[in-house]
Amino acid sequence: MIVETPSFAGLAGVARRDITPPPGIRARNWGPATWDVAAGVHRPLTLSALALAAAGEEGAPAAGERPLVLIEADLGWWRGVDSEWALRSALLEALDLPPERLLFALSHTHAGPSTDLGDADLDGGGEIAGYRGRLLAAATEAAREAIGALRPATIEWATGRCALAAERELLREGRALVGFNPAGAADDTLLIGRIAAADERRTPLGTLVNYACHPTTLAWQCRLISPDWPGAMRATVEAATGAPCLFLQGASGDLAPREQYVGDVEVADRHGRAVAHAVLAALETLPPPGSALELSGVQESGAPLALWEAVPHAGSRALAAERREVELAFRELPTLAQLAAEWAGIDPQSRDERLRRARALRDGYVEGPTVRHPIWLWRIGDALLAAHPGEAFQWLQRTLRAELPERPLLVANLVNGPGFVYLPTQAAYDRGAYAAWQTPLAAGSLERLHAAMKEGLEAVGNVEKEIAR
Template sequence: MTSPTPLTAAPDLAEPTPGFAGSIGVARRDITPPPGIFIRVWGPATEDVSTGTHRPLTLTALALVADGQDPLVLLAADLGWWQDPADEWHVRGSVLERLGLDSARVLLSLSHTHAGPSTYRGDAGQPGGHLIPPYLDALRDAAVGAAEEALARCVEATLTWTTGRSGVAGNRDLPRDDRYVVGYNPAAHADDTLLVGRVTGADGAVIATLVNYACHPTTLAWQNTLVSPDFAGALREVVEDGTDGAPCLFLQGASGDLAPREQYVGDTAVADRHGTALGHAALGALCAMPAAGTELACLGVVESGAPLAIWGLRTVAQPRSARASHHDVPVALKDDLPTIEELEVAWADIDPLSRVERIRRARNLRASYSDDGAATHPLWVWSLGDCAIVGQPGELYSAFQERLRARFPERAVVVLNVTNAPGAVYLPPEHLYDENIYPVWQTLLARGSMERVLDAAVTDLDERAGP
C-alpha cells in the first residue's frame, strides 16, 4: 500500500476542533407549569390561562470543572424572559448560594419561548396568577437540584464544537411604507450558523449535546393556549434520539433580528416542523465531527496521476483551562426617552390589550436600569479552552455574534441572549437607529450600545487568550 510522502517546507495543515477537557456532568428537571397558569404575554392575546401542554418544558444543567477550580454551571431553561430582578435572582441566586459560587460562574440561559408561563410575581393578581409564586419556588428547586446532580455526575470528558447551517430562521425586519414591521424579510441577510457542541466521556459515549442557534421562538403566538417550548422541544427530541438519549441543551443565540419564516400561528405542528429541521441539521453536524480527541490534518502527499493531499485524523489534546468573568458595561440611555405618560398618549389608538402590554413592559424595563442618563449592561464571558461562551440578558442582533466570531475565527464562540439578570432590551446595531423600527423604539439604550458590549467581549477574550 502506498504511504503518503510527508509534507516538506510547508505549514502544518489541520482543521482544529475547538474544545475543552475537564470534568463534566449533566442533569435535567421537568419545569412544566400546572394547567391554568397565567400565560398572556403577547399583546393581542385574548386568553389568560393555559389549557394544557404541547411539550414539556425542561431545565438542563451542565457542570464543567477545570483542574483545581470552582465549577462553572450552565442552566438552559424553557422560559421566556424575566421582568423583575427579584424573580430571576430567586432562581439563579439560590444556585449560587447553595454551591457557594461567585456570580460569574453560573449562567441561567432562557430559550425565550413566547409560549411559556409568566414568571413575574407582579402578575399574581391576574387570572391564573396565583400559580406563579409557587411555580417560581419550583423553578428554584429544579435549578438547585439539577446543578447539584450535574456536579455529582461529573466525569472526565471533552466538550468539542463544530459548525452547521440551518435555514429555519429568517430576517424579521421587514420594511413597509414608512416603517419596519416584525416579520419575514426574504430580501435580507439572516445568519444561519448552527453551533453544535458534543460532550464525550472517556469511553467515547456521548454525555450531552449543546445547540446554539439564533431564532426567536415565536412560531406559536396569541392563538395558542398550550404551554410549549416552541421549536426547542422537537429539536431536543430529534437530537436525543440520535445520540442514545444524551440530554440536549438548546441555547438561544443573538436573535434580535431573526425568527422563523413562518410564525405567529396556533398550530403546534409548525413549531415541531421547525424543531425537526433544526434537529436534523444538528445531527448532520454531529455526524461529520471527528472522534473526540482527534482533529482532521493533512498527513502528506501520494503521487498518483496527480499529487494527492491525504487528510486524516490525528490525536490532539484538548486544553483544560477555564476562566469566567462578569462585566458591567457602561452604556447610555436615550436622550429623548419618552415618559410612561407620553407613551400612553402615543399608543392611545392601538388595541387596548396590546397597549396595556406595551406600557407594562416599558415600566418593567425602566426598573431594570438607572434613570440618570447612564446605565450598565451586564456581560458574562467564559473561556473554556479554545471555546468561549458570551452571555447577557438583552436581545442582541445577530450582527453581534457574526462580528465576534469573525474576530476570533480559531475559537468556537457561543453567544447567548436572555441570560441571567433582567434587561430584555434590544441591542440593535447603531445604523438602525435612523429607522422607524420596533427594536429601536423599544430599547432604552442609546445608539452604539451593542457596539460597546461587543468591544467589552472582544477585550475580555483578547486578554484571556492562551493557556
C-alpha cells in the same frame, strides 16, 4: 501534519429536570391574546445543567477550583431586575459559586409561563409563586447533579448552517414591521459542541447548540405551554445521539422564522426538526471523540493520494470565567402617561400589554442616566463564550466571529438578567423599528457592548489554565 478539532479536555457532567408548569398558570405573552391562562401543554418545558471543571489528579476536579455551571431553561424572559436576581442569587448561594461561574440562559420561548410576581394579581397569577419555588428547586437539583456527575470528558466543536432564521425587520409603506424581510440577510451559523465521556466507549453525555432565532412560531392563537421550535430540535437530536441536548439562544434580536405568529404546533415542530437535522449533519463531520486527523502517508495511484487518519488528541484544558460591566446610556424616555395617550387608538389588550412592559422597564432598571450592563466571558478549551442579559441584534455575533476567527465563539442573549432590553443597530433606530422604540437604551449601546465583549474575549482567550499532563 495534524489538524486538530477545536476542543476541551477536562471534566463534564450533565443533568436535566422537567419544569413544565401547571396548565392553569398565567401565560399571556401577546397583546392580541384574548385569554390569560394556559389550557394545556404542547411539549414539556425542560431545564438542563452542564457542569465543567479542570481535571486534577485521578480525574478529580483541580484543587481549589469551583466548576463552571451553565443552566438553560425553556422560559421566555425575566420581566424585572428583582424577579431575576431573587432566583439567581438563591442559586449562587445554594451552589456556593461566585457570580462569574454561573450562567442561567433562557431559550426565549414566547409560549411559556409568566415568572413575574408582579403578575400575581392577574388571572393565573396565583400559580406563579409556587412555580418559581419549583423552578429554583429544579435548577439547584440539576446543577448539583451535574457537578456530582463530573467525569473525564471532551467537547469537540463543529460549525453548521441552518436557514430557519430570517431577518425580522421589514420596512413596508413607511412603517417598520416585525416580520420576515425577504430582502434581509440572516446569520445562519450553528455552533455545536459534542460532549463525550473520555471512556473506552466515548459515551455521549450531551450536545450543546448555539443558534440565533426567536422562538416566536407560536403566538396568541396557541393556548398551550410550549418550548416552541427548540423543543422539537432537542427531541430530534436526542433521539439520534442518546444524550441531552442543551440550547443557547444567540444574538437574535432581529432574527426569527419566516413563518411565525401561528397557532399550529406542527409548524413549531417542523422548524425544530429543520434545526435538528442541521445539527446532526454538522456532528457527522467531526472525527471520533478525543481525536485529530493526521496525514499518515501517501498512496500512489493515478494521482498521489494523501491519507489522513484519526489519531488520539488530548485537547485544550484551559478553563476560565470573567464577569465585566459596560456602561450604557439611556435615551430620553416618554412618561407612562404619554405612552398611554400615544397608544390610545389600539385595542385595549395590546395597549395594556405594552404599558405593562414599559412599566417593567422603569422599575429597577432605569434609575439614572446610565446602567451598568453585565457581560460574562468564558473560555472552554479552544472555544470562547460571551453572554449578556439583553437582546442584541445579529450584528453582534457576526462582528465578533469575524474579528476572532481563530476560535469557536458562542454568543448568548438572555443570560443572567432581565431579557426585555433590546440592543439594536443604528439603522434600526433610524427607521424607528420596534426594538429601537421599545428599548430604554440609547443608540450606540450595541456598539459599546461589542467593544467590551471583544476586549474581554481577547483577555479570556489569552488566559491559560493548562494543567500538567
